[in-house]
Amino acid sequence: MKAYNPNSHGDGNLGFQIAPMIDVVFVIMLFFMVMAGAVKVERELNQRLPGTVDSSKSVEFTDEVVINIAENGEVLLNDEPMDAKGGHQMPRLTGALMRLKQSADAAKSPTLVTVLSEPEAKYARTVDVLDALAAAEITNVTFTVAEEEE
Template identity: 30%
Template sequence: MPLKRTTSDDPLQLNLTPMIDVVFLLLIFFMTATQFAQVERAVELELPTVGSDGTSVAAVEEERVVSVSAEGVVTLDGVPRSIDELKADLQAAKEASTAIDGPAVLIHGDSRCDFQHVAAALTACRAAGIANVGVSVETSDTIRR
């Protein structure tokens, strides 16, 4: 008794194009995310710690990062600046901004630095006309005293 063999002329093929597209999109995403994270890692800071009640994080389209190190060195997006240069750069950024309120500024102040340096950066933001200013802190359930 002869057995039937089902064979097809075309072997089964797997379409890899969608999988390759997904891999490329993931690659682009991670490359871009790494570039944005490098600005914040350029300066070694120990952020102040606050309680987790009442804290919120808002997403913004245009954000400038001002870092104040423990020694009082002020950087704008990883580039060291004096307070006068910071004010001038922020004024230029506000004029070039497409947002109504101008760019958002996030200040990373090291918890070991004098508050005077952070206050000077806040004053430079106010003098430049920046309305959207935030101060970065670490949140925890218990506050160190």
């Protein structure tokens, strides 16, 4: 028998070693088995989202009335001129708003009014328009300011 000598230069070719390859495969398989348990299962949420409308029913859209207040005090109802620029009483606007309110009540639809005022319009003219809206008993009013053109 030959004694083992670490300084001897032998062939060194041990051939294909399958044992380390099997160890690597087992480590990879163990990794995937552990990670498979960490995956969260998505569950279905049975909820109805808002905004779905049956198509068999008719949908009613409400008309919006726009009241423009110009810098010079002119008041327009849907681009139609109303009362004189200087008067605080606005009988034409009040009458038109009352007819609008009556027709909206008869149709059982809300009355939507947007007051569009130019930036340099007098505040007193806006108060006159609000008085006309109050006389017509219209409460659903939105205010906005006209954008300046550049």
